Amino acid sequence: SPIHVAISADGQRYVVLAGHRRRQASLDAGLATIPAIIREDVKTDAAALVEMAVENLLRADLTPIEEATLFEQLQIAGLKPVTITKRTGRKRATVDARLALLALPGTARVAIHGAQLSLDDAAALVEFADDEKTVERLTAAAGTGDFRWQLQNARRGRETAEKAATTRAALQAA
16 A cells, blocks of 8 residues: 655655555665655644654554653644644543653653553652652562552652651741
8 A cells, every 4th residue: 555645844855654664665675666645735744743643653552652752742743732632532631641651760661661561550650750769669669569569658658758848847837
C-alpha cells in the first residue's frame, strides 16, 4: 500500500506521515521510487505532526513512554491536551497520565519502557516525581512483593513530613 506524505511547510520536500517502515524497507531494497499519496489537506508542521502521531498511536506496540513522548511533541507543536484527545481518540485521563510520566527520572522511564513497571505502579511513582531518591527506591522494588510495602512506607513518610511542616508553621505563627 502507498505511504502518505505531505509537502513540508517550506515547500521544499515531502514529509512522511504514515509508512515510515515501508519507506525504509524500500530504501533498503534499493528502490528509487515508491507509491505515495500526497495529503494536500495537511498544510502545517503541527498538522503533519498530528497525522504522524495518530498513525503511530494506532500501532499496538507503543510503550506508555513512547505515547507520552508523542503527546509531548503535540503539546510543543501548540496543541492543548483537550485537542490532543479529540485528534488522537485517546481519553483525556490517558493523555494526562502519559504526560505525567515524563516528570519521572530516567531510571523509572526505562523501567516503564521495558515493561518492568506496570502503569498502576508508574502512576504511583508520579506522586513522588519531585523526590528522586524515593522514585529510585520504588523503581528498584518494582515487580517484587516489596513494592506495595515500599510505596505505603513512602506515602506515610510524606504524610508525616507534611504534618510536621504544618505543625512547625503553626507553632512559629503562634
